Amino acid sequence: MYVPNFDKYALSDGASTRSVKGRDILSYGIESIKSLYDLFEGARKKRAARGGYTTHAEQDLLRSMLVFSAATLDSVVKQVIRDQIPQIAKLPVTAQEEFRQYIVRHLSKGPQVNVDSLAASLAGADPRAHFIDAYVADLTGDSLQSKAQLLRAAAATGVNLGLQKADHDQLDKLFAARNQIIHELDYLTAKQKKKQRNRRNRGRDEVIKWSERLLGLAATFLKS
Template identity: 30%
Template sequence: MLSKLTLVELSDLPRKPHGCPPEVERSWARLVATYRSVSGLFTTLNELRAAQSDMRGAISESHRDQARSAIVFTAAGIDACLRTLLRDSLSTLLRTGGPAHGAFTRHFIDNRLKTAPSEATKRAVVALDPRGALIDLYVNDLTGSSIQCAGDLEDCRDALGLKKDPALTDAILASHEPFFIARQQVVHELDLVDPSGKGTRGRRHRDIAEVGAQCDGALRLVHAFIAPTARTVKKAQQSLLMGWTAT
């Protein structure tokens, strides 16, 4: 029975930000979808383990593969959530002179305008919607092909103007580095390298309880990005509305 097993489960997803603005809605929906997918993988894993003839026996590679899949699903969810959060919220945040606008300006001055502008930069400047095109370019610069390390998380945090948020300190973001290392090992090495140095005949060991904790922490971290961004966007909206009213 499942009660005899140490279950691999996600903690409850924190509540949706109160009065969640439209700029954050899509990111929240992606977080919910990711949570459900990963939770479903762990439910299946628990059921497979419960169906073993001897639940005290070694965990099979097929069970560990469920855990590996959870890592990949969680990482894909982080990419989707943060990319969407950046693209949708920056359109509002960059209309005020807050820290998000400062990070945006510094990025282009220090990286894309320090020398002759690249073709991509030129195309963005002359696009029908230059601000939207520049935001897309900015997000691509920040996230690359995927978010792969704590440093990428720091870039996303700073771009959203959340550098001073106590839930997103450098130390907290760095604590998630083992998850990203695991993701890279699963995706790029197919987990085939034996860390003992015995070649590639073995599979890299995955402790499923540790994987569960890493995925759970990573999803809660995404919420730690979404919640303050929702508050910051609402403040920016109020500031813009007051400006319009004053005119």
């Protein structure tokens, strides 16, 4: 049976970080996930569970672990964006190029561009600040629910995630699971049902490893 170590992803108070608030968010997330894990293990111990069978209540605890882990990553990434993008000139050249490309795309919208808003920003004391605010809003406007969004956030902040082929496959699977839980409650349609289960069954070890992976990514965004 796989035994997790969620605490290894926490950053100490004295550690260098891209975002102090983000570091605190990660700590809160880890504590919540540990509590859910303890509840899950406690429930199985109470009924002297053996093997891989889990009750509906235990499945909900596993689902909650994955959702909280994804929410922790989402919140950390957005905080790093809010703290780092205003200092775009200090970020890697690749991140600055992402910002430039954003401005190009924005100005290329043609008739869709709000002319009055654009004129006001260009005539203001700090036109760059206007585009930075718009860029931050664009990057943080939606919940983080796909690998593509994660990669875009990393590129925008100059974070090297160091992903390998296997990592890409894992991220696709875990984000798919995250979305199935949040948007569908893991409910199975008549065509998807297996045996008597009405909802997808999540494996203990897989969910725990996915949760650790999400916390690890959050820590990577924070480490400077």
